[in-house]
Amino acid sequence: MIGYLSFIVLIPLAAVIWKSTGSGLEGFWNAVTSPAALASLKLTFGASVVVALVNAVMGTLIAWVLVRDDFPGKGLVNSLIDLPFALPTIVAGLTLLALYGPRGPIGINIAYTRMAIVAALLFVTLPFVVRSVQPVVHELDREMEEAAASLGAGGFTIFRRVILPNLVPAILSGVALAFARAVGEFGAVILISGNIPFKTQVASVQIFSNIESDRPTAAAALSVVLLVFSFLTLLAIDLVRRWGSKHES
């Protein structure tokens, strides 16, 4: 198992870190603090945070509706949630460009703007919170809600104090995955983002750009930054989750 993990994950990660030190520590620092790099990191993390928050709300909502409500076509909608997993990301990008680009059929043209980046990221991160929260909603003990209602609690209070605390660990887990995925997304973003440095160039596309202009060390350095931040995020969320489950009554 260790051998497999090493081969697939650990050794490549170590190789990227090794590659990023090609110009020494100073070269690494210069590469990640250049104005263009900082701008792309700001954009990437900013967009990913927005997307994670939107997913926290919408993902929970969708999961709730899918479990608790009944409507015609529910089975189909449930399957569609997994579509972003099945679709190659470049196809997602192409579709978004065709729909919301200059020749889009519905008159919305947001291509080559930051909004387009957020839209692309929302598409690819859709399943994470939904699929994380859905099983928990399924397992919720309805008796708790009924008991609360019988004690006089209104709908919102029931949601806030009875249901939500049970969902928070799952929401956080889904949000962490959505965030990490958004930070690294490339295929869905590359066609629709416009790639203007300082305005619409995300970190993943800039890394690709660095490789294409023969600057692999700078590319590796930027990659290491993304890796470190994603890792820290996952760690932080995991700690919050453990704290949360310790305090469960």
Next chain:
Amino acid sequence: MNQNEYKGILTDSVVSFVVRKGNPDDIQTWDDLLKPGVEVVTPNPFTSGGARWNVMAAYGAQIKQGKSKEEAVAYLNELFQHVVVQDASARDALQTFTGGKGDVLLSYENEAITAQQKGENVDYVIPDQTILIENPVAVTTDGPQSATDFVKFLYSDEAQKIFGEKGYRPVVKSVADQFDYETPSTLFTIQDFGGWGTVKDEFFDPENGIVAKIEVSLGVSTDSG
């Protein structure tokens, strides 16, 4: 290949303005690109060779019109403020333009002709001042004889004619005369600026190049969220 009479150059092209059919925005000169609201599409100069030709054509056009170096750089600065998309390559930029984005695309003349031959609704304008894009060919020294023979064929009248039909300007004069490629009034080459070796460092060095500095200054000034 440098030894042959064409200095290893196989075909030529020029930087041109690709516009929507009928040129609705009436874009004819480099100054027209700076008209308010004009959206320019050009690839990213750090990943695309085509973009570099575009930048040097824009810069050179200013110099040839008598502007000083500072004024020419200021022109580039203003031009980049009109750029709405920076694709990775010239062909990607063409796709973006034909997909509906932008009012004018800066590109090789042969890309414009290719687009037209594929039925795209575009026209192209060759500005009065532009750069001669020289497309070289090379064989590796230890390559097979067939490679060298192929290159020899590429200089034959037959091959040069095919290039001409596909939108490239033939270098063999007798063939070039058979086509009616427009000659701009002021045509300059990269040699006028010291050749690619010099230009690459002066303009396109990722940290200190003139274009890198322009992009940084634009980013800082437009970084309002």
